[in-house]
Amino acid sequence: MAYSDKTRGMYNGILSGLQEAGLFKQERFIHSPQAADIEVEFPSGSSLKNVINICANNYLGLSSHPDVVKAAHEGLDSRGYGMSSVRFICGTQDIHRKLEQMVTEFLDTEDTILFPSCMDANAGVFEAVLTKDDVMISDRLVHASIIDGIRLCSAMHDTFKHSDMDHLESKLQLHHDRRLKMVITDGVFSMDGDTAKLDEMAALCEKYDALLFIDDSHASGFIGKKGRGTHEKYGIMGKVDVITTTFGKGLGGASGGCVSGRKELVEMCRQKARPYLFSNTIAPPVVAGVIKVLEILSATTERRDKLEKNTEFWRKGLTEAGFVLKEGDTPIVPVMLFNAKLSQDVSRDLYQEGVYAIGFFFPVVPQGQARIRTQISAGHEIHHLEKALDAFTKVGKKYNILGKTKQEIIEMYGM
Amino acid sequence: MEDMHEVIREYVINEYVEDDTEVTNDTPLISGGIVDSFSMVSLKRFLENKYSISIPDDRATPEAFDSVNKICTLVQEFIG
Numbered sequence: 001m002a003y004s005d006k007t008r009g010m011y012n013g014i015l016s017g018l019q020e021a022g023l024f025k026q027e028r029f030i031h032s033p034q035a036a037d038i039e040v041e042f043p044s045g046s047s048l049k050n051v052i053n054i055c056a057n058n059y060l061g062l063s064s065h066p067d068v069v070k071a072a073h074e075g076l077d078s079r080g081y082g083m084s085s086v087r088f089i090c091g092t093q094d095i096h097r098k099l100e101q102m103v104t105e106f107l108d109t110e111d112t113i114l115f116p117s118c119m120d121a122n123a124g125v126f127e128a129v130l131t132k133d134d135v136m137i138s139d140r141l142v143h144a145s146i147i148d149g150i151r152l153c154s155a156m157h158d159t160f161k162h163s164d165m166d167h168l169e170s171k172l173q174l175h176h177d178r179r180l181k182m183v184i185t186d187g188v189f190s191m192d193g194d195t196a197k198l199d200e201m202a203a204l205c206e207k208y209d210a211l212l213f214i215d216d217s218h219a220s221g222f223i224g225k226k227g228r229g230t231h232e233k234y235g236i237m238g239k240v241d242v243i244t245t246t247f248g249k250g251l252g253g254a255s256g257g258c259v260s261g262r263k264e265l266v267e268m269c270r271q272k273a274r275p276y277l278f279s280n281t282i283a284p285p286v287v288a289g290v291i292k293v294l295e296i297l298s299a300t301t302e303r304r305d306k307l308e309k310n311t312e313f314w315r316k317g318l319t320e321a322g323f324v325l326k327e328g329d330t331p332i333v334p335v336m337l338f339n340a341k342l343s344q345d346v347s348r349d350l351y352q353e354g355v356y357a358i359g360f361f362f363p364v365v366p367q368g369q370a371r372i373r374t375q376i377s378a379g380h381e382i383h384h385l386e387k388a389l390d391a392f393t394k395v396g397k398k399y400n401i402l403g404k405t406k407q408e409i410i411e412m413y414g415m
Numbered sequence: 416m417e418d419m420h421e422v423i424r425e426y427v428i429n430e431y432v433e434d435d436t437e438v439t440n441d442t443p444l445i446s447g448g449i450v451d452s453f454s455m456v457s458l459k460r461f462l463e464n465k466y467s468i469s470i471p472d473d474r475a476t477p478e479a480f481d482s483v484n485k486i487c488t489l490v491q492e493f494i495g
């Protein structure tokens with residue numbers, strides 16, 4: 001009501017501040033289904049451009065897979081559009097429970113509870129299972145949604161340096177007197193594409209009697225030989241106490257998330273987690289789609305195998321072209337440019353060449369570590385990757401960064 | 416006797432600084448973004464163990480922990 005000129009002016013001041021600092025986010029409108037080839041309107045109002053998408057979390061190429069789309073249609077026809085209720089009133093269908101059971105089996109846990117998103121799963125889980133007598137010890141680079149969940153929880157909170165196992169051990173010793181200790185990490189870290197050292201973490205948790213929590217949003221469906229996640233890769237299936245993950249990336253890409261793990265912890269979420277209690281769960285057509293995704297992935301590892309091959313091809317191609325990459329073996333392949341403006345310029349030129357990839361810079365990544373984050377998909381064919389490599393090479397030449405070391409690039413462009 | 420300022424400054428550097436940022440006794444730690452208010456708890460527990468004191472939560476505020484000097488003042492108060 002009382003939205004005065006002064007109030008409006010205040011917000012406009014904040015927004016132009018973001019613009020001046022180069023932190024203003026702008027959407028690009030995609031006019032086609034999510035896939036390797038997309039049609040994009042950017043900037044807003046310009047004519048559509050066909051580009052190759054290499055920045056989606058569509059790792060398995062299932063976002064627009066015909067079988068998944070068909071299953072969602074059937075779900076829509078058989079179970080309707082929406083539930084108009086939260087789970088525990090009248091918002092649970094047979095297919096919600098079926099999906100929970102399928103996820104439990106897929107991840108090799110004891111039980112699973114669906115959430116509207118993984119953001120919600122992370123926001124709700126800590127407060128549901130921990131109290132002020134406990135401590136949460138998290139990697140310093142965990143995802144923002146975990147940080148929010150930790151903030152909402154009354155347990156004590158401490159951090160350890162990214163993937164530093166000695167530091168983690170010292171924290172487990174420091175907090176030995178807490179009722180429960182929970183070690184918290186992402187399985188795959190989304191900005192660098194590195195994986196948590198889960199075998200070592202599991203051993204430390206065993207030694208110091210701590211619970212282990214992983215967010216496997218960037219791993220479920222494709223990391224590990226059967227694609228079950230980072231816990232499969234590190235040989236600790238069945239030993240992780242809590243796994244959260246999303247259906248909004250590799251597993252179909254629509255939306256929804258879950259908490260999967262020890263059955264008592266899952267039950268605590270069902271009784272107490274606020275995003276579960278006070279928000280509608282995943283809509284029926286999406287549930288039907290995710291069920292199909294899990295059926296596909298349980299029947300064959302074809303898609304994750306193709307993703308692995310594509311990733312190798314892409315890493316090798318970029319390395320041979322002379323780019324500086326972050327080491328790793330996940331489909332997240334960061335091309336390091338170090339300087340923020342350079343990352344924006346390269347992204348813009350790639351777009352001109354028909355390749356859609358975004359530059360990330362401070363504060364999304366640390367100062368002086370600007371990059372183009374590329375993400376490979378099983379939906380890419382080799383010809384997509386070849387074309388994208390040509391574009392990268394052409395743009396890399398223009399900025400004279402091919403074959404240059406980190407120091408040389410920084411000398412040319414600054415941090 | 417160890418110098419308390421030096422002990423605390425060293426702890427802060429080892430625990431929180433991952434590049435070559437300089438930390439003096441006056442450097443703003445929390446408002447300066449060196450110590451995330453989240454990770455303050457280990458500093459608090461370190462002080463409590465090291466000096467055999469107990470700092471009540473309502474005194475362990477981001478303001479009271481904002482520099483090595485301020486932390487020393489707080490710890491001295493509890494050592495008595």
Ligand SMILES: Cc1ncc(COP(=O)(O)O)c(C=O)c1O
Nearest residue numbers: 117118119143190217246248257
């Ligand atoms: C590690 C991690 N956890 C959680 C999420 C949130 O997932 P959702 O889209 O299901 O809320 C993301 C997505 O950005 C993520 O990268």
